[in-house]
Amino acid sequence: MTRGSRLRCRRIWGAHYADPVSTTTQSTLADVTASDATLRRFLHGLPGVDQVGADQRAAGLGSRSIKTSSKKWALDLAISMVDLTTLEGMDTPGKVRALCSKAMRPDPADPSCPHTAAVCVYGDMVGIAKQALQGSPVHVASVATAFPSGRASRTVRLEDTAEAASAGADEIDMVIDRGAFLAGRYLQVFDDIVAVKQACGAVHLKVIFETGELQTYDNVRRASWLAMLAGAHFIKTSTGKIQPAATLPVTMVMVEAVRDFRAATGRQVGVKPAGGIRSSKDAITYLVMVNETAGPDWLTPDWFRFGASSLLNDLLMQRTKMATGRYSGADYFTLD
Amino acid sequence: MSRTDVRKTYKLYIGGAFPRSESGRTYLVETADGTTANASKASRKDARDAVGAARKAFGGWSGRTAYNRGQVVYRVAEVLESRRAQFEAELVGAGSAAAQAGVEVDAAVDRLVWYAGWTDKIAQVHGSANPVAGPYFNHSAPEPAGVVAVVAPASPLLGLVSVVAPLIAVGNTCVVIASQPAPLVAIAFAEVLATSDVPGGVVNILTGDAAEIAPWLASHMDVNGLDLTGVDDADLARDLEVAAADNLKRIRRAGVEDLAASPALDRMTTFLETKTVWHPMGL
Numbered sequence: 156m157t158r159g160s161r162l163r164c165r166r167i168w169g170a171h172y173a174d175p176v177s178t179t180t181q182s183t184l185a186d187v188t189a190s191d192a193t194l195r196r197f198l199h200g201l202p203g204v205d206q207v208g209a210d211q212r213a214a215g216l217g218s219r220s221i222k223t224s225s226k227k228w229a230l231d232l233a234i235s236m237v238d239l240t241t242l243e244g245m246d247t248p249g250k251v252r253a254l255c256s257k258a259m260r261p262d263p264a265d266p267s268c269p270h271t272a273a274v275c276v277y278g279d280m281v282g283i284a285k286q287a288l289q290g291s292p293v294h295v296a297s298v299a300t301a302f303p304s305g306r307a308s309r310t311v312r313l314e315d316t317a318e319a320a321s322a323g324a325d326e327i328d329m330v331i332d333r334g335a336f337l338a339g340r341y342l343q344v345f346d347d348i349v350a351v352k353q354a355c356g357a358v359h360l361k362v363i364f365e366t367g368e369l370q371t372y373d374n375v376r377r378a379s380w381l382a383m384l385a386g387a388h389f390i391k392t393s394t395g396k397i398q399p400a401a402t403l404p405v406t407m408v409m410v411e412a413v414r415d416f417r418a419a420t421g422r423q424v425g426v427k428p429a430g431g432i433r434s435s436k437d438a439i440t441y442l443v444m445v446n447e448t449a450g451p452d453w454l455t456p457d458w459f460r461f462g463a464s465s466l467l468n469d470l471l472m473q474r475t476k477m478a479t480g481r482y483s484g485a486d487y488f489t490l491d
Numbered sequence: 492m493s494r495t496d497v498r499k500t501y502k503l504y505i506g507g508a509f510p511r512s513e514s515g516r517t518y519l520v521e522t523a524d525g526t527t528a529n530a531s532k533a534s535r536k537d538a539r540d541a542v543g544a545a546r547k548a549f550g551g552w553s554g555r556t557a558y559n560r561g562q563v564v565y566r567v568a569e570v571l572e573s574r575r576a577q578f579e580a581e582l583v584g585a586g587s588a589a590a591q592a593g594v595e596v597d598a599a600v601d602r603l604v605w606y607a608g609w610t611d612k613i614a615q616v617h618g619s620a621n622p623v624a625g626p627y628f629n630h631s632a633p634e635p636a637g638v639v640a641v642v643a644p645a646s647p648l649l650g651l652v653s654v655v656a657p658l659i660a661v662g663n664t665c666v667v668i669a670s671q672p673a674p675l676v677a678i679a680f681a682e683v684l685a686t687s688d689v690p691g692g693v694v695n696i697l698t699g700d701a702a703e704i705a706p707w708l709a710s711h712m713d714v715n716g717l718d719l720t721g722v723d724d725a726d727l728a729r730d731l732e733v734a735a736a737d738n739l740k741r742i743r744r745a746g747v748e749d750l751a752a753s754p755a756l757d758r759m760t761t762f763l764e765t766k767t768v769w770h771p772m773g774l
Binding site: 480481482483484485486487 | 539542546707710711712713714734737738
């Protein structure tokens with residue numbers, strides 16, 4: 156590589172890390188949502204994401220090696236960040252109860268194993284999950300707003316949200332209207348999120364972008380800012396129903412957005428990658444990425460979550476391997 | 492015009508692919524013509540990956556009909572036969588006399604054919620219809636145990652074939668630690684497996700130090716059987732058996748045996764489990 160090309164690379168990387176709102180103050184952020192035109196101008200004014208640079212940066216972070224006591228700490232942290240999820244048409248009350256007991260005591264043989272952050276279920280299962288989790292610190296998260304497609308009228312979506320919230324959900328995972336977003340009707344998406352947040356009341360709101368349908372990293376960055384401006388507590392990559400689901404570079408773009416948003420407004424927003432994270436190694440890579448991109452402030456279950464189901468078993472197997480010194484097997488952990 | 496030598500890099504065989512050891516290590520193998528080769532020296536993580544590959548392949552392989560498994564094992568014999576010249580040369584390289592090499596390839600091919608024939612007969616011989624005091628048919632049928640870890644005996648080709656063929660014939664998948672002094676023949680045999688319809692992961696071959704890798708396989712909770720045929724150190728064999736007891740692995744104990752003699756059924760039956768079903772009669 157010549158000196159010139161090295162410098163060019165650096166310049167591209169520099170753009171990737173530019174502060175998108177260095178000239179924007181908090182007062183002007185309030186103005187950008189005044190109309191569709193101002194919102195579009197703001198979102199399209201965000202610096203573009205260098206796709207190759209983002210992919211390369213993510214791949215570079217994936218090669219970090221985390222061993223021994225650091226790995227042990229990271230595994231426990233990852234377990235405590237899991238939103239143990241079941242979102243199937245065939246969910247039964249029995250399955251949801253089994254999932255809840257697993258969330259409270261992921262490894263029944265080891266009391267030192269932390270509980271997961273939450274269980275994530277469909278709205279009609281919230282009551283059952285709430286009852287099963289009574290007295291435990293595990294939250295109940297419910298998907299709402301015509302999950303996973305979001306293709307329903309606003310009235311129906313708000314009703315869906317209100318029902319899940321009144322059933323006792325601690326967290327609501329809403330989907331955005333990707334059709335409206337891709338068509339450029341940003342204010343409509345913004346108003347949707349604001350309305351859902353209102354319907355949630357005090358309940359925490361996570362906004363799902365379904366990044367697999369947003370096509371570009373630029374769109375992911377725009378959607379992140381849009382959701383944060385509308386008041387989301389968490390931004391979440393995917394429903395898990397569309398491939399590709401969460402990827403490391405997409406999540407990194409979102410983590411950069413929450414970092415920049417806090418720098419601009421002082422408000423911290425959480426991030427939740429969901430779908431496609433199956434191995435402990437993947438999970439630890441995400442933690443490394445969060446630490447390197449946004450810093451340790453996000454390394455708690457309050458600000459970073461994994462939406463997953465099979466990941467938990469792999470984390471438990473790794474944890475058991477570290478404790479016993481021998482490789483574990485899938486036969487020794489519950490399927491759900 | 493002179494041509495550049497195309498030399499083969501001997502690697503591992505895991506999940507149908509030929510990766511280098513994750514550790515990047517190799518060890519020197521002396522060959523009969525005075526040259527030396529570098530064989531991969533597998534680490535515990537390669538063993539872990541191989542067990543993962545074998546577990547993944549188990550459902551599909553054990554779910555095939557016995558007849559189909561027989562065809563695949565027979566196909567391995569066919570491909571080995573067609574590569575006879577290569578294997579004779581490999582065996583000579585590993586120290587066999589030329590005449591002995593031909594005999595050993597013959598025996599290896601014949602053994603594969605013999606086990607290929609047994610795939611759809613073992614259930615008839617080893618299973619049973621049990622008379623019971625009630626209106627039920629009661630059948631006992633043998634089923635494969637799962638993933639079996641094997642320490643292969645020193646005989647580089649016939650030894651390897653003799654331990655692998657019975658396992659895959661009955662539907663098990665395996666992770667084999669090849670003979671440490673003669674690993675090149677084992678990797679050449681992996682090329683035969685890779686080109687004869689044996690699904691990736693059904694047989695995984697590691698080369699390196701058995702004393703280093705075998706304890707990880709013996710204690711691995713996702714391994715269902717342990718074949719210690721190639722372990723000649725009595726202390727190591729005992730330690731491996733103790734480690735394997737934790738999840739009640741089926742064990743074939745270490746011990747010298749005459750591999751040239753006709754085999755019995757015990758290499759197949761050791762790694763079979765018996766399932767008994769009751770079925771109402773007259774419905």
